[in-house]
Amino acid sequence: MTTNTDAPSPLQEPAIAEILASDSALDLLLARLKQSVKACDEFANYLKRKQNYEENYARDVKRAVTSCKSSIKSNTSVSKGSFVESLDKIISFDDRILVDVRSPYAKALEKMQDELASVSATFVRLRKQLKEEGHKREKEVQDAISQAEKSKNRYFSLCTDLERLRQSDQSQKKITLQGRKTGSQQEEELVRKINAADQDYNAKANASQKLKNELVNTHRPRLSKKLQDLILELDTALQLQLQKYAAYNESFVVGLGNQVAPLGANHSSMATVAASVNPEQNLYNYLKGSRVEKKQSFVPVEYKKHPLFKSEPTHQFRVPATPPVSNNVSKLDPPSATTNKTVTPPVGSPSFIPVPEPPNSSSANYSTLDPTRSPALSASPAPAALAGPRPISTEMRNNSSSITNTAAPAYSGLLFGQPIESLPHDEEMVPLFVKKCINLIETYGSNSEGIYRSSPNKLKLEEIKYAIDQDPSDLSILDPPDPSNVSDDYVYMIASLLKVFFAELPDPLLTKEQSGNFFKAGQIEDAATMHVQLHRIVFELPDANYFTLRDLLFHFIHLSQIPRVRMSVKNLSIVWFNNLLVNEYTSRDELAVQQRVVEELINAAPEIFNPKES
Structure with a gap:
């Protein structure tokens, strides 16, 4: 499809030509140029605000990226296939976007804003010059017409006086500063004034007509043409800036897409990085690479008799007094006939005092730490609540610390005084x-x-x-x-x-x-x-x-x-x-x-x- 370059411009239509030749032409064109300058200023202000937004956004994202990456490096270990590794890589996308995409975009906006501000200042100056010249030419015509109108009024006023004098009684005399004047003398004086007024009226009317013709035929078309050219030039410049802005935005969006999902092989896409997380493999690698330590606090203590007491009878610790456990006790095997001499603690006796038992006594209801006891007796089931005795020293130490902590708890809030x-x-x-x-x-x-x-x-x-x-x-x-x-x-x-x-x-x-x-x-x-x-x-x-x-x-x-x-x-x-x-x-x-x-x-x-x- 071809474009007809010889097609007439719509500005050449007779209706437009009539408007441009009218007395309102300069005012209309000046107002239209002012609108274009205002649009240029608004475009520049918008670009400036957007550039500030881009810079602030870049600064805040940079702070967030730096803080997060620093926290990741200081608090976690990065291993291949881990979520932390993928998070670190995805955060790096924002860093690359700031450097490769957003920073050039912000600089481009700043350059456009400077260009628009310069264009606006230039066209404001040119508009002012044409406005002053146009108003000057129009004022010259208006002043000439005003003077011609005054001369016309004076001329017709004198003619009216002459007509009134001729219709009056000629025998009457008029008293003036020069004395009495007859009707013929008065008429002669009026004719002389009328001739002078007529010449002045004719000259000023011709002058105003000449200035009006110059304005209509020379100055107004020239000024109108300049204003039209300025309007078209400014609007064309704004159109080019809009096209440039559209191109920058397209480049910006394409740049973002190329960073998130690159077409080349510079780096993996964000989706690929996110999908590369392997939780099981990461946990396996973590555990496989961990250092296993044997903690001394978890090694049980082996019970050994001191040589001094190996020849003496074994003693059994008594368990702390507990509420009766009817279900468990009822299921215990009854003591045999030979064990009816088991020592029973009296009611109210101390709970943590070791009570010696005869060597042949049986304690089927309690377990024991004595390795010399019969396996049959040691294997007897005990109630769940009485899982075995503890040495008195351990019991008292634990109870002592518990009492101390309960009596004077240290107050520590969760809000005030915390980082x-x-x-x-x-x-x-x-x-x-x-x-x-x-x-x-x-x-x-x-x-x-x-x-x-x-x-x-x-x-x-x-x-x-x-x-x-x-x-x-x-x-x-x-x-x-x-x-x-x-x-x-x-x-x-x-x-x-x-x-x-x-x-x-x-x-x-x-x-x-x-x-x-x-x-x-x-x-x-x-x-x-x-x-x-x-x-x-x-x-x-x-x-x-x-x-x-x-x-x-x-x-x-x-x-x-x-x-x-x-x-x-x-x-x-x-x-x-x-x-x-x-x-x-x-x-x-x-x-x-x-x-x-x-x-x-x-x-x-x-x-x-x-x-x-x-």
């Missing part, structure tokens, strides 16, 4: 307890004045703290009893729990490792330079600390913007810096530096992190 990374958290490693407290405070505390500054009932605070410390998974303990009627004391209690949580962390949220760097940054006088340094230090924090700090700072910003709470950024930094930083500074100036660090972290949070979308 932040070991607590139940969301996908960004923010503790669920922290998210719950922030949500409750922002939901119910909008009318509570002095949050984090006011203290709640201490007894109630300790009760709630103990309850949540025993079971951090049950966060419903923190919910208000009546959501429709929440008191300020409840809000202060949740706020105090959150402060106590951060105060009792074994390593502060801003970490001991970075405390010196934060202190140095707090001594920088220029706020902008300080924000850049804080951004660098915060970026080095562990993931749990990084994302928890992000949520906490945006929470502070939210509270500072609620008038009724009356907690400014400075107030929040004063009551919080001791809970977030290492308490190794004591002087007034040092504490002021720490307070400033927290204050500027709140101010710089929108620059350091991406504001959370909610």
